[in-house]
Amino acid sequence: MQWQFSNDAPIYTQLIQQIKVGIVAGVFPPGERLPSVRDLATEAGVNPNTMQRALAELERDGLVYSQRTAGRFVTEDKTMIQNAKRSLAERHIKAFLEAMFRLGFQQEEVLALLEQEMKEEGNSNASA
Amino acid sequence: MPALECKELCKNYGRTTALDRLTFSIEPGRIVGLLGPNGSGKTTLIKLANGLLTPDAGYISVCGCAPGPQSRKDISYLPERTAIPIWMSAKQLLDFYGDFYEDFRRDAAEEMLAHLNISPSQRIKQMSKGTREKVQLIVVMSRAAKLYLLDEPIGGVDPATRDYILSTIISNYNPEAAVVISTHLIADVEKVLDEVLFINQGQLVLQAGVDEIREEKGMSVDALFREVFKC
Numbered sequence: 001m002q003w004q005f006s007n008d009a010p011i012y013t014q015l016i017q018q019i020k021v022g023i024v025a026g027v028f029p030p031g032e033r034l035p036s037v038r039d040l041a042t043e044a045g046v047n048p049n050t051m052q053r054a055l056a057e058l059e060r061d062g063l064v065y066s067q068r069t070a071g072r073f074v075t076e077d078k079t080m081i082q083n084a085k086r087s088l089a090e091r092h093i094k095a096f097l098e099a100m101f102r103l104g105f106q107q108e109e110v111l112a113l114l115e116q117e118m119k120e121e122g123n124s125n126a127s128a
Numbered sequence: 129m130p131a132l133e134c135k136e137l138c139k140n141y142g143r144t145t146a147l148d149r150l151t152f153s154i155e156p157g158r159i160v161g162l163l164g165p166n167g168s169g170k171t172t173l174i175k176l177a178n179g180l181l182t183p184d185a186g187y188i189s190v191c192g193c194a195p196g197p198q199s200r201k202d203i204s205y206l207p208e209r210t211a212i213p214i215w216m217s218a219k220q221l222l223d224f225y226g227d228f229y230e231d232f233r234r235d236a237a238e239e240m241l242a243h244l245n246i247s248p249s250q251r252i253k254q255m256s257k258g259t260r261e262k263v264q265l266i267v268v269m270s271r272a273a274k275l276y277l278l279d280e281p282i283g284g285v286d287p288a289t290r291d292y293i294l295s296t297i298i299s300n301y302n303p304e305a306a307v308v309i310s311t312h313l314i315a316d317v318e319k320v321l322d323e324v325l326f327i328n329q330g331q332l333v334l335q336a337g338v339d340e341i342r343e344e345k346g347m348s349v350d351a352l353f354r355e356v357f358k359c
């Protein structure tokens with residue numbers, strides 16, 4: 001998994017986001033055991049306590065659960081994962097729209113542009 | 129019991145004040161960045177903790193003891209300059225460390241040497257400056273100490289090795305031990321740290337968690353440092 005961090009937000013919230021993406025994208029499949037805190041921290045290059053904090057938060061949200069001795073697992077609840085996917089998508093869309101409005105686009109223009117881009121994307125994918 | 133504690137710690141070099149009533153404590157299980165501009169007193173503090181200097185006032189304790197034979201067992205120290213016997217080979221250095229320190233994990237040291245492609249039979253004299261630094265860091269991190277004092281551990285090595293060193297610090301993480309890293313390369317170490325101590329002119333400017341700073345100020349520790357110590 002690729003870990004990337006920006007400078008303006010706490011590291012643990014960025015970890016939460018990226019692990020969520022990992023779960024939604026199937027890098028960490030439902031019901032599977034997560035790597036240990038230390039291994040995840042080493043992989044991401046972050047402080048183990050920070051990783052621990054991120055996982056504890058994900059556990060509170062229910063996306064992961066821990067079993068006393070066996071470690072932490074991704075939830076088997078597919079609806080919950082779908083919801084997480086949806087909320088991640090909403091964040092991206094919100095950020096995108098904000099950027100477009102800042103550039104001075106109107107709603108209809110954004111939609112038209114989006115449709116056009118997606119058509120081109122579809123074409124280039126089909127030809128490739 | 130704190131891994132490192134200072135109360136009203138003062139140190140002068142002649143008429144120059146190096147540390148001025150410094151008070152703070154570091155708990156076990158924390159990885160702490162000791163940050164400050166050049167000449168702020170970072171190395172003086174580390175030398176005091178090691179008993180290489182004696183305080184002019186106040187006190188400093190390591191795992192509850194004043195610097196002495198016990199604290200030398202508890203501390204694994206990486207000095208700012210390489211201080212290993214250069215006539216030895218890497219293997220001899222491991223023998224040497226094994227004789228000196230009960231807590232030396234030879235297998236860990238051998239694994240790290242192999243990982244960095246350093247031949248155990250090579251003499252330290254024949255190694256480049258960066259490789260010497262790597263070897264010294266390897267023996268320091270291979271001890272199962274209670275307090276690691278690393279004075280500029282990543283200053284002299286290339287960025288790829290820097291990443292390896294930081295991941296070594298993470299993977300050797302032990303909830304019973306504290307790690308203090310003094311450095312200027314804040315952006316590189318920031319993600320690895322729990323908290324930071326900013327010191328300037330021998331005084332404590334700030335002790336705070338990395339995520340606390342990011343949450344409250346909306347900026348990285350590196351950016352905050354540049355703001356606080358703007359020239």
